[in-house]
Amino acid sequence: MSVNFNNKRTRKTIRRALGMTLGMLQEDKPRWLSTRFIDRYYGQQQSETSKWLRKTLLIKHGNWSMADKKCQKYTVNPEGVRTVKRLLEIPVVIGTRQEKLVDRKLAVEWCKSAEDMPFDINNIEYTDKSNRYWNPIQNMPKGVRNSFLKTNGLRVQYDIRSAAPSLLHQLSWQYSHGHVLESIDYYTENKSLVRQKLSKETGLPVDNIKVLINSLFAGGKLSTNPRTSCYETCNKDLSVIRYLQQHPWILALKADIKQMWEYLKPLLPTHTITMKNGKTRRLQMTSKNKWHLYFSIERSVISEIRSYLELVGVKYFLIHDAFVCQSLPYSIDDLSAWIKAGTDFDVCFDKLHLSYYDD
DSSP: OOOOTTOHHHHHHHHHHHHHHHHHOOSSSOEEEOHHHHHHHHOOTTSHHHHHHHHHHEEEESOOOGGGTOOEEEEEOHHHHHHHHHHTTOOOOTTSHHHHHHHHHHHHHHHHHOTTOOOOTTSOOOEEETTEEEOGGGGSOHHHHHHHHHHTTOOEEEEETTHHHHHHHHHHHHHHTSOOOHHHHHHHHSHHHHHHHHHHHHOOOHHHHHHHHHHHHTTOOOOOOTTSHHHHHTTTOHHHHHHHHTOHHHHHHHHHHHHHHHHHGGGSOOEEEEOTTSOEEEEOSOHHHHHHHHHHHHHHHHHHHHHHHHHHTOOEEEOSSEEEESOOSSOHHHHHHHHHHHHOOOOOEEEEEOOSSOO
């Protein structure tokens, strides 16, 4: 394969492709990228440079088929990244903080110069879909996104504390005469403690525990069936799944969640499907319906957050149930009071100062 690495135009293309790869992909979490998007930064597939870049920087996952109507999944090839950096005469110090910093700088450099991409933090455009605001910046690896936002003056992130459990639980009070479900209440007040404890007991990462618990709130099941998301989240470890199936606190939480959805049932739509045997079945308590309800109440809170930030004149960026901004001119309690007045939800926030280095 013949690629002229001394040609200035070629080197510029390679650097841009490297920045995009580091800005959009991770080593351990495959994600979809369209061929058209890759072509924009790697060049057309028939060119020698583009072929070399795809072979060097990308690792494919799964078998793409047109019937799936989804793009190919990729992760970044770390050894390929180092090869490209050496060719561009960029220092490589494997496995160090310095290497991470160099990669972040390359990714942020691409973000600031990317063509036809809405990365201008002063003119953010969101796509409004399924009661959520979407923007490509949200799809960046968390560490790259934090670095990019911080270089643009957005230094502080506020997450709605236990967003789905807390908001759904509070909404259920309107139909249960204020019945506080103890396990849900304990989790919303002590989520870090619960996640860390379960992580220590099972050996699963804290992020996996978070995903598992959130899935329970939308009807997910702790199942040993390999086709379930739980099976993957538990790292395909049947002993872990069986342990959680019998865990006293998990059992209590599942019972409370079931009761909560009984209270919320009047808010869920009902539709009828025809099964293969010709019989009809009425569906209501589906995961899709449950998440739709949650996203609708989350949206009401986010709308209040946006109106407040616009009012006080603070630059911000939305990340679904969180936002990143400059320093707020008033206490975060002022925002919570604003949300309470507009939605009747009591919302608390976890504050995080963004780092250029950490994920």
